[in-house]
Amino acid sequence: MKLNARAVLLPPLLAIIAALLLCSIALMISGGNPLEAFGAMIAQVGRGTTAVDIVNTGSTYYLAALAVAIGFQMKLFNIGVEGQYKLAAIVAMIAGGAVALPPVLHTLFILVVAALVGAMWAAIPAILKITRGVNEVISTIMLNWIATGIAAYLIQQSVFGELRGNNLGTPVVAESGWVPGISLGGAGTIFGLVVLAVLAGVGYWVLMNRTRFGFELRASGESATAATAGGVNAKKMVLVAMLLSGATAGLVAMPELLGRDYTYTLNFPAAYGFTGIAVALLGRNHPVGIAFGALLWAFLDKSSVALENVGVPKEIVTIMQGSIVLSVVVAYEVVRRITLAAEQRKVGQQLGTTDEVAA
Template sequence: MGEKRSTLLPPVLAIAFAAVLCGLVLLLSGANPIAALGEMITQVGRGTTAVDIVNTAAAYYLVALAAAVGFQMNLLNIGVEGQYRLAACVAAIVGGSLSLPFGVHALVVIVVGAATGAAWAGIAALLKVYRGVSEVISTIMLNVLAGGVIAFLVKQFGELRGNTQGTALIGESGQVPGIPLGSAGTAFGLVPLAVAVGVGYWVLLGRTRFGFELRATGLSPTAALAGGVSSKKMVLGAMLLSGAVAGLAGLPEILGRDHTFTITFPTGYGFAGLAIALLGRNHPVGVAFGALLWSFLDKSSLTLDNIGVPKEIVIILQGTIVLSVVVAYELVRRRRLDAEQRRVGQVLSGGAV
């Protein structure tokens, strides 16, 4: 029970602190924080907001799981942003150039997306394993490089439609039909893919030897090496898997709605995924709640302008959550360490039974 409490406490503290801080900011600006929160909650039941939250949460969930795979190995894959965008671009180009049977076409696009994300993350993995380059530095640089590669690919293989440059449209055989939910809207057909990846992530980490070795190497590379686990192999495996999952994040929108990659394709999912993974403590269920919370804040905040509250307050809230969750984890970690030291002291002094 104590371990479960220490797992849930940091994100709860972070969200509570962020809510209080944003409430104070709203009060100082002359707005009513209760009215703002009520308006955001009410917005969920209007139009297609609820379905939009689920659709966006699917992408957030995938990028957060990609970051979580790296975190399990103490790897900071900052390059999730570039990986999911480049993968979506390449997958859209391949999808738009092929004519395959229904189902097979979409499957090929999904495989291409995962492979592209893995390949791009693999560059950072190889640099770390064979040249000792920090994955933080290399993945940040690769994010910038990915932007240039995307611009080149869209110009080289794309076409101008109105005022937007985009890749060729993916034919109907490669599209994934949405899940109609009546007047609430249509959920992306690949939302179940995000759920399946979450289940796969849980099975991989908790039920396979690879997952055990991944976590063991992250906790202590020296101890893992003494047990016969190659840290180089685990770094490569973790980064490739992280990139592959990231490569799936843009596909629900590509195959389910846009059917093309344009220069206005959504950005920022990768950086949000890092925060969501921290908030969910790398657990598939916790990350799912974090993705839904992040998506809720994004979508429901659009109505704040209607009551005279700047929607940018949500950015403050999200940023505060990120900072707060890091501080909360450290406070809980120190509290647990102090408790362990007291127990050891009691044993040494003969006070324990």
């Protein structure tokens, strides 16, 4: 019991302490006062639409992190979430802007298209891995660049793009495809598809912890040889895991696109996929942990504007984010080793007692 409590509670505690120390050092080096900087960032949450912006951005980070976490459960490093969500977003917006459907049905059509495109793009590295042994890290990195190139081609005026002002974008989706948000007046509007992120988290937890499929997926990730001996098709699990990861990645941009923008433009935010990797590491692949990680990351992003008011460059937040991820990874590894050593000592003591009794 003591070991379990240590393994659960000690890593986050160590990570928080280490991250605060590292961030404080970085702030002092930059000439800032750590207490003043942290205070300004916390105070920023109560100003304007910052709190709602954190929730909205956090939902996007959450979906990206879930996509990464599905791969992690199978010991697959899906770095391709970045390309999968970009390609899915632009194709879904093109398809959604080209059809006229009743409300709800129109929205569901766009979501299905996005999920299918994300799954299709993720299927490529999965097939390469199970048929040719190509490492998914290499193939997904390459596919990110290809997806970016395809998106740049599709948004051209001569293809599907439309020039509005000084910006190129896909056709605007009709209002029947929009997802209404929850208005909080001057505090902003929460995206309606924040609910999608919550449902995705619940579905992920049920799939991984309450189904035979989830058990087989994790077993295949631990040892493909052992899983095969137990009757599990490890190659099939690789394919299914990547398809699920890609489908989830395809939904990453939907809260913003269907709740605010209604079109994919040249200045649509990038790097959600890479942020998802960091958030998944922070959350240790657990849906609740990922939620906290996503909100923390969004808080650092949105509250960073307050740093300039206290004479600290907002870019220091990047150092904070890196420090937090590093602290979490190191803390869990340290506690894992401490726990393992304690268990080994306990087993050794038990064996020693047994030998004495036998003598």
